[in-house]
Amino acid sequence: MSAPGAADENDVPAVTRALARFVAEHPSAGWGDHVEREALRTFRNWLACAIGASHHPTLEAALAGVMELAPSRQASVLGRAERVDIASAALLNGIASHTFDFDDTHLATIIHPAGPVASAALAIAEHSGTSGRALLDALVIGVDVECRIGNAIYPDHYDRGWHITGSVGMLGAAAACSRLLGLDTRQTTMALGIAASQPTGVREQFGSMTKPLHPGAAARAGLMSALLARHGFTASASALEAPRGLLRTFSTKHDWREIVEGLGERFEIVKNTYKPFACGVVIHPAIDGCAQLRDEANIDADAVERVELRVHPLVLELTGKRAPRTGLEGKFSVYHACAAALLFGTAGVREFSDACVNDPRVVALRERVTAHADEGIDEAACEVTLTLRDGRTLHKRIEHAVGSLERPMSDRDLDRKFHGLVDPVLGEAAADELLARCAQLPQTSEVRRLVDAARAV
Amino acid sequence: MSAPGAADENDVPAVTRALARFVAEHPSAGWGDHVEREALRTFRNWLACAIGASHHPTLEAALAGVMELAPSRQASVLGRAERVDIASAALLNGIASHTFDFDDTHLATIIHPAGPVASAALAIAEHSGTSGRALLDALVIGVDVECRIGNAIYPDHYDRGWHITGSVGMLGAAAACSRLLGLDTRQTTMALGIAASQPTGVREQFGSMTKPLHPGAAARAGLMSALLARHGFTASASALEAPRGLLRTFSTKHDWREIVEGLGERFEIVKNTYKPFACGVVIHPAIDGCAQLRDEANIDADAVERVELRVHPLVLELTGKRAPRTGLEGKFSVYHACAAALLFGTAGVREFSDACVNDPRVVALRERVTAHADEGIDEAACEVTLTLRDGRTLHKRIEHAVGSLERPMSDRDLDRKFHGLVDPVLGEAAADELLARCAQLPQTSEVRRLVDAARAV
Numbered sequence: 001m002s003a004p005g006a007a008d009e010n011d012v013p014a015v016t017r018a019l020a021r022f023v024a025e026h027p028s029a030g031w032g033d034h035v036e037r038e039a040l041r042t043f044r045n046w047l048a049c050a051i052g053a054s055h056h057p058t059l060e061a062a063l064a065g066v067m068e069l070a071p072s073r074q075a076s077v078l079g080r081a082e083r084v085d086i087a088s089a090a091l092l093n094g095i096a097s098h099t100f101d102f103d104d105t106h107l108a109t110i111i112h113p114a115g116p117v118a119s120a121a122l123a124i125a126e127h128s129g130t131s132g133r134a135l136l137d138a139l140v141i142g143v144d145v146e147c148r149i150g151n152a153i154y155p156d157h158y159d160r161g162w163h164i165t166g167s168v169g170m171l172g173a174a175a176a177c178s179r180l181l182g183l184d185t186r187q188t189t190m191a192l193g194i195a196a197s198q199p200t201g202v203r204e205q206f207g208s209m210t211k212p213l214h215p216g217a218a219a220r221a222g223l224m225s226a227l228l229a230r231h232g233f234t235a236s237a238s239a240l241e242a243p244r245g246l247l248r249t250f251s252t253k254h255d256w257r258e259i260v261e262g263l264g265e266r267f268e269i270v271k272n273t274y275k276p277f278a279c280g281v282v283i284h285p286a287i288d289g290c291a292q293l294r295d296e297a298n299i300d301a302d303a304v305e306r307v308e309l310r311v312h313p314l315v316l317e318l319t320g321k322r323a324p325r326t327g328l329e330g331k332f333s334v335y336h337a338c339a340a341a342l343l344f345g346t347a348g349v350r351e352f353s354d355a356c357v358n359d360p361r362v363v364a365l366r367e368r369v370t371a372h373a374d375e376g377i378d379e380a381a382c383e384v385t386l387t388l389r390d391g392r393t394l395h396k397r398i399e400h401a402v403g404s405l406e407r408p409m410s411d412r413d414l415d416r417k418f419h420g421l422v423d424p425v426l427g428e429a430a431a432d433e434l435l436a437r438c439a440q441l442p443q444t445s446e447v448r449r450l451v452d453a454a455r456a457v
Numbered sequence: 458m459s460a461p462g463a464a465d466e467n468d469v470p471a472v473t474r475a476l477a478r479f480v481a482e483h484p485s486a487g488w489g490d491h492v493e494r495e496a497l498r499t500f501r502n503w504l505a506c507a508i509g510a511s512h513h514p515t516l517e518a519a520l521a522g523v524m525e526l527a528p529s530r531q532a533s534v535l536g537r538a539e540r541v542d543i544a545s546a547a548l549l550n551g552i553a554s555h556t557f558d559f560d561d562t563h564l565a566t567i568i569h570p571a572g573p574v575a576s577a578a579l580a581i582a583e584h585s586g587t588s589g590r591a592l593l594d595a596l597v598i599g600v601d602v603e604c605r606i607g608n609a610i611y612p613d614h615y616d617r618g619w620h621i622t623g624s625v626g627m628l629g630a631a632a633a634c635s636r637l638l639g640l641d642t643r644q645t646t647m648a649l650g651i652a653a654s655q656p657t658g659v660r661e662q663f664g665s666m667t668k669p670l671h672p673g674a675a676a677r678a679g680l681m682s683a684l685l686a687r688h689g690f691t692a693s694a695s696a697l698e699a700p701r702g703l704l705r706t707f708s709t710k711h712d713w714r715e716i717v718e719g720l721g722e723r724f725e726i727v728k729n730t731y732k733p734f735a736c737g738v739v740i741h742p743a744i745d746g747c748a749q750l751r752d753e754a755n756i757d758a759d760a761v762e763r764v765e766l767r768v769h770p771l772v773l774e775l776t777g778k779r780a781p782r783t784g785l786e787g788k789f790s791v792y793h794a795c796a797a798a799l800l801f802g803t804a805g806v807r808e809f810s811d812a813c814v815n816d817p818r819v820v821a822l823r824e825r826v827t828a829h830a831d832e833g834i835d836e837a838a839c840e841v842t843l844t845l846r847d848g849r850t851l852h853k854r855i856e857h858a859v860g861s862l863e864r865p866m867s868d869r870d871l872d873r874k875f876h877g878l879v880d881p882v883l884g885e886a887a888a889d890e891l892l893a894r895c896a897q898l899p900q901t902s903e904v905r906r907l908v909d910a911a912r913a914v
Contacts, residue, residue: 049875057689058690060689061685061689061690061691062685062688064689065685065687065688066684068684069528069529069544070542071528072527072529074526074527085528086525087526160706161701162706163654194670195658196661197623197657197667197670197671197674200655200676201654202653202654202696202701202702202703202706204653204701205650205654205692206701207693208691209690210650210651210654210690210691210693210696213685213690214654224522227521227525230522231518231522232514232517233666233667233670234665235662235666236662236664236665236667238661239662244659244661245659245661246661248705249617249619251659325688389779434820439496
């Protein structure tokens with residue numbers, strides 16, 4: 001083996017073994033507070049997304065399919081009363097967490113890191129009665145493995161058509177489960193190797209239920225890989241980097257240094273971001289501007305004569321739908337999104353429901369929104385001008401929307417998002433209780449206590 | 458949509474829907490006797506392979522992993538007493554059937570067709586109490602779907618590093634299960650679409666237990682895709698052929714005509730072949746020559762002074778190991794394989810065991826085998842010359858080994874192979890009983906009766 005970091009195809013570092021050693025042997029203590037903080041935020045945000053979608057038609061269909069296996073009752077389906085085997089729990093919670101397209105994003109790779117990793121790790125942690133500390137360690141390490149591999153192959157791999165969250169996520173899930181099961185370096189090498197044969201997801205599925213299947217299937221594949229490795233199942237020890245290994249089979253770019261440099265010293269989870277609004281990021285600046293004006297000026301929407309937006313042309317190209325009729329269509333209408341944000345102060349799941357899109361107040365305000373495409377404005381930016389019936393005008397310019405790396409979601413933002421997702425499923429009091437248990441997670445001796453509060457009774 | 462058969466990238470036929478319509482609506486009656494015959498042979502050969510490896514360390518490890526899910530007892534693990542949920546049965550029987558690398562081959566694509574398809578279909582058929590007729594229909598249709606898709610992308614797809622049995626097999630499994638579950642065209646389109654996000658297997662795994670995991674994982678993925686589709690889970694209806702669909706994501710060759718031309722009229726299963734020997738095909742001609750000489754001349758191996766082989770150079774390049782020490786190494790020794798064939802008349806699982814490779818009689822004979830590489834002899838051919846201690850010489854030239862398309866395995870050959878695999882697990886009487894039930898399969902009202910005879914008690 002060559003020096004770690006060599007990117008030459010003839011001098012490829014043994015990345016499968018290097019990652020396995022990191023997963024099995026990293027002491028976990030010693031990483032900074034910012035790693036710890038982002039791990040907790042990643043977990044809390046993922047939990048809310050999974051609970052929020054736990055009764056969506058996507059989850060109902062997936063659960064009905066899984067129930068045909070008459071699974072044992074090992075682990076919880078978040079937000080519901082059903083319990084299923086750990087592999088199915090990983091699958092279902094992974095599907096739910098990505099159903100609203102409202103989860104988290106590692107912007108450098110556009111991987112949604114928590115779906116595959118947290119869904120697999122929580123199933124193992126609940127079933128085997130592990131501590132919150134162990135779960136958080138597994139989450140940091142699993143996210144690091146998947147995002148480092150993503151860094152090595154993005155964008156070529158994604159450009160080919162792979163949905164990178166599912167096609168790389170199973171490696172993060174395998175890492176997290178190997179760590180939780182206490183596999184040694186050799187066994188973890190096998191677990192990563194077994195997972196390396198099971199990528200999920202092509203981008204053609206965007207717009208169908210199979211999109212959220214991708215993180216779910218990745219979670220299940222990673223979990224099963226770790227279980228098989230624990231019992232002596234074997235794989236190639238260079239399943240990632242060999243000439244016929246995964247990374248060279250499904251990507252032409254392989255920057256091996258991204259995988260091994262600083263491994264165990266710096267952690268990709270600190271770059272995770274959380275979506276403030278349940279739609280594509282392209283209209284987040286406009287939503288943010290409207291929501292800020294509403295809060296700052298305490299405006300009654302009836303007092304608004306008209307709303308004028310100045311946006312990058314891409315905004316109208318992607319979200320220029322003037323008269324959406326369904327919640328899903330609403331995600332492609334900057335007019336609807338801004339009207340909803342002015343009326344309700346946010347644009348979450350409820351604001352992209354069929355009911356909200358057809359709410360007469362929303363429709364009336366939406367018709368008073370105009371948008372002007374302007375090449376001179378950055379994609380990340382937006383200008384909003386409100387003209388009130390009393391003649392006043394209010395103006396807001398957004399350089400970076402909330403939820404970006406430049407303006408990360410505050411803990412208060414995340415709490416509000418949490419309640420928006422969880423309250424309709426479990427009720428506000430239960431959501432508060434669950435938030436409290438999330439805060440105590442590093443000290444919790446059994447993760448089960450948290451899961452008990454995340455289940456419908 | 459364009460006319461079926463267009464291969465131009467700008468004029469791509471809707472192959473996902475075309476395959477779904479075929480799977481859901483083909484009457485099944487009306488295909489020729491040769492289709493029916495090969496379906497039965499494909500099933501019988503697959504069954505023997507799965508039972509034969511049912512106690513191999515690969516299966517023990519996989520079963521131990523699956524048992525961590527505490528699965529319900531819906532379907533049988535062939536050759537064993539354990540029962541597991543249908544998804545796990547598909548996985549485990551698919552792994553077992555490919556463990557000895559002794560199953561079947563669609564030579565045009567080197568897909569091993571039965572592993573993904575039969576493993577998934579039998580689990581559904583056993584659990585839902587379907588007829589033998591329905592199982593055979595599903596097998597023909599599932600194999601047709603996977604091999605047609607293979608034809609469209611081979612060899613480019615395989616050359617990239619994908620193990621095509623696992624990376625295409627899930628589509629055959631989804632087709633077979635959709636058929637058995639009675640899904641309509643729309644639901645079957647969804648099942649194929651869901652499966653299209655779940656390819657398994659890179660070639661770097663060859664030599665490890667993850668190689669046989671590929672058909673097993675493909676079987677499980679196809680089965681789950683059909684179950685999800687039955688309950689309304691959605692996917693792209695052009696998940697195979699769209700620009701970001703599976704076939705264009707993981708292959709640069711797409712001959713769409715291979716998928717749609719003659720669909721429902723000619724069937725790829727008639728091109729299936731069955732391995733007579735449990736090793737790579739490159740030394741099959743030499744084994745065949747030695748076995749034939751032994752049978753024809755009724756030779757006592759002690760009477761053999763020396764054995765001379767004339768073979769294509771590739772034979773020595775791939776299988777030139779002079780002194781193998783394990784069964785696995787024996788597969789890479791033409792010397793061992795020929796000695797075993799002269800002594801035992803075949804080269805099955807037993808002949809590639811550690812015990813046989815170290816048997817003093819085999820070792821003594823192996824040392825009297827010489828092989829001469831000759832560019833002038835075809836890869837498919839071989840010449841064998843025996844010199845006996847009494848001075849006589851015997852000669853045999855093989856143009857095509859048994860098991861090739863030119864010299865297919867006879868039903869008697871398949872029976873012998875069946876007993877070689879099944880007798881050590883279930884006993885000779887039970888193997889005979891099982892063969893009888895295989896023969897009755899088209900008339901069997903419940904497949905369960907056959908499975909009962911394939912299970913250890």
